[in-house]
Amino acid sequence: VEDAENFQDKLDALDRLFNEVIPREISAEGNKNSQYPAALDMKCLSCSDSMVVSAPISDNSSYPALIAVSIKAIQIAHALMDMGFLVRGALAVGNVYRTDSNILGTGYQEAVKGEKEAHNPQILLTESAEQALNELIKCGRPRYAIFAKNELD
Template sequence: MQNITYEERAVAFIDVLGFSMLVDKSVHAVSAREELQSLVDMLETSIPLLNNGVCSTVPARLIPKHTYVSDSIILSAPLADPEIENYSGLDILIMRCIQLSHRFLGAGYLLRGGIAVGNVWHSDGNIVGPAYQEAYRLEGTGENPCIVLSESAKECWVKGFGGGSRMCVRDRETLIVNGLHDFYIVDKSHGGIERTFEKYRCIVDDNLVSELPVSAKAKWNWFKSFLEQEQSESANWVLSP
């Protein structure tokens, strides 16, 4: 049995929205059960698939640990590394969150979560610590489909190497992960960014005209505004000389 040993880590707690409703439907509807199976498979395999793309020279200790439970993915990475001067576990975790946001949105799902930094013990089968609890609370108290940085994570991000990038953006007084950052769009072919954003727009519109509850549609409405904002931002970069 392992002893609890805390270390400074960045922690992300991420939920897939709409999971509970899908579970309820799956009891009596075969189509819902098939969709649930596909979603569970995606939850279980997404991080291992992303890890397969990590360069073999990256030390294993720096690759984010992950725990998958029901509709939640929990990630953590060491905040810093004594052997690599510019390493930032927070940056790495935010990158992973963006990759997951693209992956799940492409399948028709929105994510919500929280990121915190602080003391954590993350073993192969469990995670314990104040930073984990803070990330968990951030997800639970959030309304919009986005991943929110805690105050301590925000301070760490602003002061760090990534602070000037658009990997995180402001939503009023809150700093959120930019889950639509176009650098992490999988389609790298000519016109791939535009095609991907168009696909996302169709997914959003389909959900807004569906029979979803009002509360769920409110989340898709928020996301539609965010999508339009990021699509416009991406177009400006494409058109700039």
């Protein structure tokens, strides 16, 4: 951020992160300019060095919220890597109360706890997210290639 005060390219990179990458953009083809389905009701919040991506879980959605949030986390991580930063975080599935500027609840708390347990740059699945992913697979959803088992921890 300090560099953004002095270098236009750094400021442009931050502007791209907050105005192009974080907004609701996703597609199965990886096209960054397509829109999330409105039914996902995804929200992206940021404060200091933390970003929170959330979406309500719905049995009626054709796109699982866990997958959409995971893809958005990857997009944000890639944008930050392009800027020279590595990412550490966690995905959780749980109850939250959220507005356009606030989030609280056990799902959020579990993600924060999981992030603190991630020893290397990575976005890990908490136990609740791992269970949700296994449920999706059990219900016939494909095993998405974006998830990999970390043998280091």
